[in-house]
Structure formats: structure tokens, C-alpha cells
Amino acid sequence: MLKCQVCHGKDGLAKLPDAPNIAGQKETYLVKALRAFKAGERKNEQMTIVIKGLSDEDIANVAAYYSSIKITVQVPP
Structure with a gap:
């Protein structure tokens, strides 16, 4: 996860x-998206390097973590 950060x-x-x-x-x-980078179906040099070291469990954990972050959208005045 540190690499993602x-x-x-x-x-x-x-x-x-x-x-x-x-x-x-x-x-x-x-x-x-992460599986596509790992399979070479999506191209990005940095992502290709980072994803190599991730297992399927790591991918699931990263996805769960980032998807759980709550965001708020503020409408401009």
C-alpha cells in the first residue's frame, strides 16, 4: 500500500x-483496473512496476481500502 500512496x-x-x-x-x-495493469491489458510504466509485486489478495485489499474512503463534493457557490 505504501507504493500506492x-x-x-x-x-x-x-x-x-x-x-x-x-x-x-x-x-x-x-x-x-489493477488486474488489467497486472495482465498488461492497461499500460502505464509506473503502474506496471508497482503491480508486479501485488498478489490477488493485495489487489483486493488495496481496492477495498481506497473504495472505503468517504469523499464529499462541494458545489461551488
Whole structure:
């Protein structure tokens, strides 16, 4: 999870301009996306490096963690 936090933050809010915010994202989407990176179906150099070391259980845990983060959206005045 520490590797994920470098780009996506512990709070799921991107720390780098090219990284997406993943806080509150649907768990099923995150699992599918992470598996696609691992299988080489999605391409991103950094994600490919990070995902290599993750087991299916790790992927499930990462997805569960980031999807559980509650986000609030504020409508501009």
C-alpha cells in the first residue's frame, strides 16, 4: 500500500499531476483496473512496476481500502 500512496496518497487524492484521484472509487472498478495493469491489458510504466509485486489478495485489499474512503463534493457557490 505504501507504493500506492506515493502517487495516489493515503487519502486517495493524487499527489502527482498525472495520477488520478481514487478515493471513493468503486471497489469492483479498482480491482478490474489493477488486474488489467497486472495482465498488461492497461499500460502505464509506473503502474506496471508497482503491480508486479501485488498478489490477488493485495489487489483486493488495496481496492477495498481506497473504495472505503468517504469523499464529499462541494458545489461551488
